[in-house]
Amino acid sequence: MKKETYDSLPARAGKGLLWWLGGEFICVIFNMCMIPLLVRFMAMKIFTAIASAIIVNGLFFNFAYNCAVRDKNIVRYHGAERDRKMPLKMALTAPLPEYIMWIALLLSKLGIIGDIFNWYIIGNMQCLAWVDLFTQGRDIGSLSYIGLFGLLLLILISPVTIILTYEITFRDIDIKALLLYGKKDNR
Secondary structure, X not given: OOOOOOOOHHHHHHHHHHHHHHHHHHHHHHHHHHXXXXXXXXXXXXXXXXHHHHHHHHHHHHHHHHHHHHHHHHHHHHOOOOOOOHHHHHHHHOOHHHXXXXXXXXXXXXXXXXXXXXXXXXXXXXXXXXXXXXXXXXXXXXXXXXXXXXXXXXXXXXXXXXXXXXXXXXXXXXXXXXXXXXXXXXX
């Protein structure tokens, strides 16, 4: 029987990028279906903004959960040593396109490169309804620095989701017991 090992970092990063791409694809379909309602109702903008963030981060949750379960089993049953930096590695590589696009948007806002705000929205569909909530136009001049910072915070939810999910899953922390009963599960 072959001994199980960790995925290589490029393989794991590739899986994370595929999860991100899947989330963006789902957000494209979801947002396209919601556009007729977005232009009419503020409540639908808020709902769509929150739902889009949940879709992308829910898929990152699934990615981190599956990796943590696999890694926990490799450590527990195959005697591998735990890679304590794995959650950080995953959090840096899986949402890498989001980081690159935000840096490009910052450079565009600073005037170093041309206006890429429309391309940013297309490449980061989870942000569409958030942008609709706080800006009037689709050019970089209509995006304030506060809005730029808000988009950064929206993007930083992804690495937080990955790190927390991985650590909670790997350590077998029962969140339900902690929240509902206020005590740790004693297995």
